[in-house]
Amino acid sequence: MSYLEAKAKYAALGIDTDAAIAKLKDVPVALHCWQGDDVRGFDTDPNKPLTGGIQTTGNYLGRARTPEELMADLDFVLKLCPGTKKMNLHACYAIFDEENGGWVDRDKLEPKHFKKWVDFCKERGLGCDFNPTFFSHPKCDPLTLSSPNEETRKFWIDHGKACIRISTYLAEELGQPCVMNIWTGDGFKDIPADRIGPRVRYKESIDEILSEPFDFNKVKPCVESKVFGIGVESYTVGSAEFTLSYAATNKDKCIPLMDNGHYHPTEVVSDKIPALLAFFPEIALHITRGIRWDSDHVVALDDETKELCKEIVRCGGLEGAVKIALDYFDASINRISAWTVGFRNVQKALLMALLTPDYTALQNENNWTELMVRQEELKTMPFGEIWEEYCRVCGVPGDGQWFDTVKKYENEVLTKRG
Ligand code: RNT
Numbered sequence: 001m002s003y004l005e006a007k008a009k010y011a012a013l014g015i016d017t018d019a020a021i022a023k024l025k026d027v028p029v030a031l032h033c034w035q036g037d038d039v040r041g042f043d044t045d046p047n048k049p050l051t052g053g054i055q056t057t058g059n060y061l062g063r064a065r066t067p068e069e070l071m072a073d074l075d076f077v078l079k080l081c082p083g084t085k086k087m088n089l090h091a092c093y094a095i096f097d098e099e100n101g102g103w104v105d106r107d108k109l110e111p112k113h114f115k116k117w118v119d120f121c122k123e124r125g126l127g128c129d130f131n132p133t134f135f136s137h138p139k140c141d142p143l144t145l146s147s148p149n150e151e152t153r154k155f156w157i158d159h160g161k162a163c164i165r166i167s168t169y170l171a172e173e174l175g176q177p178c179v180m181n182i183w184t185g186d187g188f189k190d191i192p193a194d195r196i197g198p199r200v201r202y203k204e205s206i207d208e209i210l211s212e213p214f215d216f217n218k219v220k221p222c223v224e225s226k227v228f229g230i231g232v233e234s235y236t237v238g239s240a241e242f243t244l245s246y247a248a249t250n251k252d253k254c255i256p257l258m259d260n261g262h263y264h265p266t267e268v269v270s271d272k273i274p275a276l277l278a279f280f281p282e283i284a285l286h287i288t289r290g291i292r293w294d295s296d297h298v299v300a301l302d303d304e305t306k307e308l309c310k311e312i313v314r315c316g317g318l319e320g321a322v323k324i325a326l327d328y329f330d331a332s333i334n335r336i337s338a339w340t341v342g343f344r345n346v347q348k349a350l351l352m353a354l355l356t357p358d359y360t361a362l363q364n365e366n367n368w369t370e371l372m373v374r375q376e377e378l379k380t381m382p383f384g385e386i387w388e389e390y391c392r393v394c395g396v397p398g399d400g401q402w403f404d405t406v407k408k409y410e411n412e413v414l415t416k417r418g
Pocket residue numbers: 034039054131183224226259286294327
């Protein structure tokens with residue numbers, strides 16, 4: 001079947017495929033730099049353990065070890081991904097060199113430590129999101145923003161404030177808002193004696209970070225919740241209720257972020273999107289694939305990813321209300337492929353959502369019979385042809401046309417890394 005034949009099939013359902021393609025092309029989706037090096041960063045010993053209750057598993061060859069390698073890998077991925085890409089950096093990816101005075105600790109980070117990233121983004125026309133890094137650092141005691149130790153807490157508050165200034169710099173240099181996500185792995189392995197103390201301290205710490213002046217049109221601070229982490233199974237300071245309440249009571253300076261790996265396994269973020277959008281003008285997402293826990297597998301084109309993207313589209317999220325970012329890190333497979341497959345799958349799910357007729361009227365007429373028939377029949381529509389056309393319009397390879405180039409890059413470049 002050709003694109004024109006597929007287009008006619010969708011037109012019969014009242015869907016304009018060209019309009020769907022044109023719309024998706026301009027929607028920013030943030031590509032996380034941390035898939036490329038297993039969340040190690042450049043500011044501390046790369047062989048230190050990853051803390052905060054997150055974990056990368058696997059030891060596939062070719063991890064990026066330097067900013068140059070990470071940027072080269074990102075460049076490869078960017079060329080394989082259709083649509084509007086945005087970078088997403090963590091503070092631990094600061095680049096220190098002689099020109100900017102060398103290494104400083106996280107509480108002393110400055111915009112100049114991200115100048116090379118700004119140059120990278122500018123050359124490629126990308127915006128950039130940002131994340132303070134509250135893990136994998138000797139100052140995690142193991143708590144950070146919720147620590148009872150005032151010195152620890154201050155260090156991390158100062159880090160958060162530094163990150164607000166860096167986010168302002170990224171937004172101003174790149175001319176696009178910078179979503180700055182606050183997530184900590186603070187929590188306990190076993191039953192705590194005091195559950196409210198850490199939460200009150202966490203709240204006060206975020207208040208202090210957000211007291212750093214910023215323009216909410218340029219910097220979009222988020223708070224990300226979590227159900228539990230590895231080694232911190234009993235109690236999470238930044239639980240769903242905590243972060244949602246924080247965002248709800250600080251709507252003038254903060255938005256809620258949902259990561260779909262951060263809920264109990266039968267809970268779905270697809271359903272939480274409209275629930276939050278009934279109250280918040282803006283929300284943020286980390287799209288991932290959790291298997292049994294927050295395992296951060298590469299995003300697949302599975303039912304929940306499709307449903308989640310359907311809700312983004314149906315709720316008007318593509319007009320800016322939903323800040324879309326990816327968050328997964330698989331170290332057991334080729335990282336370029338991991339990045340690319342996940343990004344392309346999110347694009348596929350968004351495109352499918354844009355090709356879905358609005359059946360609200362059937363629902364409101366209580367016509368559940370026809371609604372089921374229509375929704376099920378959509379599943380065998382010729383989506384592949386529209387996807388290929390989208391890739392063509394975006395100037396990236398279609399399915400079946402990119403993996404060999406990754407294999408070549410693996411042989412020629414990645415295998416040479418120690
Ligand atoms: C961890 C959170 C968090 C991190 C990144 C690296 O469970 O999802 O967003 O994955 O900040």
